[in-house]
Amino acid sequence: MARTQGSHSDITGPRIRAAALGLFARHGFAAVSMRQIAGAVGVQAGALYNYTPDKQTLLYELMRGHLNDLLAARAAEMPGADPMARLENFTRFHIRFHIERPDEVFIAYMELRNLEPANFTEIERLRRAYEDELETILRDGVKSGVFAVSDPRIVTYAVIAMLNGVNTWYRAGGRLSLEEVEALYWDMVRKSVSA
Amino acid sequence: MARTQGSHSDITGPRIRAAALGLFARHGFAAVSMRQIAGAVGVQAGALYNYTPDKQTLLYELMRGHLNDLLAARAAEMPGADPMARLENFTRFHIRFHIERPDEVFIAYMELRNLEPANFTEIERLRRAYEDELETILRDGVKSGVFAVSDPRIVTYAVIAMLNGVNTWYRAGGRLSLEEVEALYWDMVRKSVSA
């Protein structure tokens, strides 16, 4: 077996995913051709098929990778015990994680409709697992009386929508620091669900 | 001049726009072909060009129409004088208007990247005009002391992102009535910006 080391394959693979990520985020999955991705990597279109069975799977793997990263990073957090501390931890974690990955986040929300049904189901399952964390925090807070939330599921959607909005305006090196952004959103989230 | 009455032109035009709206919302602008739109209307692709100079303009006109409707409907509202009442009016108006037009809203947010620069600029101008209404309410409320908002522009983005989230889960005839949805979001908005 020749070229197990020094092979281009462990270099080209990531470069393809990176190029696809950027192009999908900028122009949309359907508007980007395999030849464009190949061109960005400096390779012919046929070479892409050593790394993905098809274009659809390339998109799916990007989304799945992103959501797995999200869930793994979330699992590594050590939130406190009481609901208020956990909500603050969740809010700040979400802002931080999403601000660092605008392209992944954009794709994971905008390209759902381009997933084949089976892939869509799996992506939705992962996203749901993440949202359930927030919903559980809200329910616990209602139980203990610190939160006044009439419908925890809907409020979960509302809070996540608000937090995701950060990516519509935030640009690295902008007017506000990460800490200021975190503090601003945490202030709004805390007040919006407090009793 | 023949066929000024009984002509199909005043029927086909709206049907084309309606078909394009639904298809763009479901599959995305780039993923929908002119032949698909024509097929949905029951006409050949060439006939579409009696109603739009090109595919791009079809998208642009849909977005511009939607945002003009939005601004016109907003201008017809008679909010009260004090910031709290105006904020409640804005919130309920926004929810109501957006819930009734899921396809238009979806397109107006998701297909911005498919607009040519000149068209993009104009759409952004209209959206900005709408957002400025909310920002003004927030600034007035800060001045009069009823709102505690550190950065009115960013909070405007946050509130609008939260409200737009309604379209990710709301379905007509679902568990909650329109009034319940309005009340739920208004409760969150009010608390999140209150002093």
Next chain:
DNA sequence: AGTTTAACTGAACAAGTGTTCAAATCAAAC
């Protein structure tokens, strides 16, 4: 009845699509 013309068809155009694959290329392993 005959004329006019808006509305539409259907075929054509050049360019681009995702994907396949035999052949060429290359660097590591022997």
Next chain:
DNA sequence: GTTTGATTTGAACACTTGTTCAGTTAAACT
């Protein structure tokens, strides 16, 4: 220095794309 097999090329495939336009249809006017 040759073998080996992973990696890439480049051409080809069948099909779709947005758009144009000469020609057909049919309703409304004189």
